[in-house]
Amino acid sequence: MTKKRTLEELFSDPQTSERLKERLYSKKGLLGKESPFSEILQGMVDTMLDAEIESFLTEERASGTANKRNGKTGKRVISEIGDLHVSTPRDRKGHFEPELIGKRQRELTSGLDDQILALYAQGNSIEDVRRLLEDIYGVSISAGRISQITDKVLPEIQEWRTRGLQSFYPVVYLDAIHFKVRQDGKYINSAFYTVYSVDWEGNRDVLGLYINSGGEGARKWGLVMEDLKARGVADILVVCTDDLHSFSEQIQEVFPYSIIKxxxxxxxxxxLKYVDEGDRKAVVKDLRQIYTSTTEEGAKTALSAFEVVWGKKYKYIVKQWNENWGELMAFLDFPTSMRKMIYTTNPVEALHRIMRKLVKSKAAWVSETALLKQLYLSINKNEKSWKRKAYGWTAIQRDIMEKYPERIPLKN
Structure with missing residues (x-):
């Protein structure tokens, strides 16, 4: 085993200076495997621990306690600059407690945990994180240890998922994102239900992420609504959804006064699912005349015009729009400033794009818990991209107050 050198020996050795220069010119960076900086750090740590025990023994002698050194205990310590083999001094009476690295401490700083969580939040698997730590920092950590570190976020997730909510939300978007998760030895589709909101002050927030094995279902969305109510939500003005069958009924069982959009x-x-390619451009143009109308009367006229031109060939389109008319055109009851916010679920789908981008390299997850940890960390890491205040919100507030004064709580 190579004898460890003191800090003075390291800095007085011209080879150390040459190794540092070589490391810099190699473009490998300051950290990582075989970096001389880990050797320097180890020398500093040993010097500081020796200084600690000397100070401790001086105080012991001053108080009249007969105590002296009793050798050293070696242990491997993880640091952001690489693995260290530290020699912790001991005293005869066993009273010495080092401050720099405690007796049971295996990490020089807590910063490495943050690095692990940051790498995991970027969509890296546990094995990916282990390999990256080895390559970048020269630190060898087992997959089990990394998993334990990522598990530290679970109590935080539980607290976040059960936190109290505001009593009134002007806009809430509901949508699901699907992933493959291993269960009972096979991979199944798991739906993550996302509740994305705009509160009375115009602040955006994710109210919750809900796991559902086996795909999306209206009744399961009803359970999500019940959870929101249990956490303090008394009223939602507008709920923006996709066209899932029976979705509206489930929402209005819990929030009967909500406007479904x-x-x-x-x-x-x-x-457009069954429209011939040659007709697609013209069909899109004519359908656009419906939802860009400024009034519901104008929209109905545009639908009638569409039926005249396309009703015979694409009867199913006319039927779809007629069946969903009230909830499709609900946004026309609102001022123009708010229509852009609620005519689509694009805001929550934009949040889902962030999730997919960060986890796009993974085909499946070993468990729903592993997926939940990664999604939670990813949306927290990227808050700046989805937690912005709603644009032009002051004007929207005025419009809501004028049209729905009875819905605005005195204190939210």
Whole structure:
């Protein structure tokens, strides 16, 4: 085993200076495997621990206690600059408690946990994180230890998912994102239900992420609504959703006064599903005349015009729009400033794009818990991109106050 050198020996050795220069010119960076900086740090740590015990023994002697050194205990310590093999001094009476690295401490600083969580939040698997720590920092940590570190976020997630909510939300978007998760030896589709809101002050927030194995379902969305109510939500003015069957009924069982606004974009996708390629451009143009009308009367006229031109060939499109008319056109009851916010579920789908981007390299997850940890960390890491205040919100507030004065709580 190579004899460890003191800090003075390291800095007085011209080879140390040459190794540092070589490391810099190699473009490998200051940290990582075989970096001389880990050797220097280890020398500093040993010097500081020796200084600690000398100070401790001086105080012991001053108080009249007969005590002296009793050798050293070696242990491996993880640091952000690499693995250290530290020699912790001991005293005869066993009273010495080092401050720099405690007796049971295996990490020089807590910063490495933050690095692990940051790497995990970027969509890296546990094995990816282990390999990256080895390559970048020269630190060898087991997959089990990394998993334990990421598990530290679970109590935080539980607290976040059960936190109290405001009593009134002007706008809430509901949508699901789907992933493959391992369960009972096989991979199944798991739906993550996302509740994305705009509160009375115009602040955006994710009210919750809900796991549901086996895909999306209206009744399961009803349970989500019940959870929101249990956490303090008394009223939602507008709920923006896709066109899931029976969705509206489940929402209004819990929030009977909410205005359901079905997503125009989802409706357009469904309408164009069976349209011939040669007709697509013209059909899109004529459908656009419906949802860009300034009044409901104008929208009805545009639908009638569409039926005259396309009703025979694409009867199903006319039927879809008629069946969903009230919830598709609900946004026309609101001022123009608010219509842009609620005619589609794009805001929550933009949040889902952030999630997918961060986890796009993974085909599946070993468990729903692993997926939940990664999604929670990813949306927290990227708060700046989805937690912005709603644009032009002051004007929207005035419009809501004028049209729905009875819905605005005195204190939210």
């Amino acid at each position: 079905k997503c125009i974009v989802h409706q357009m996708r469904n309408s």
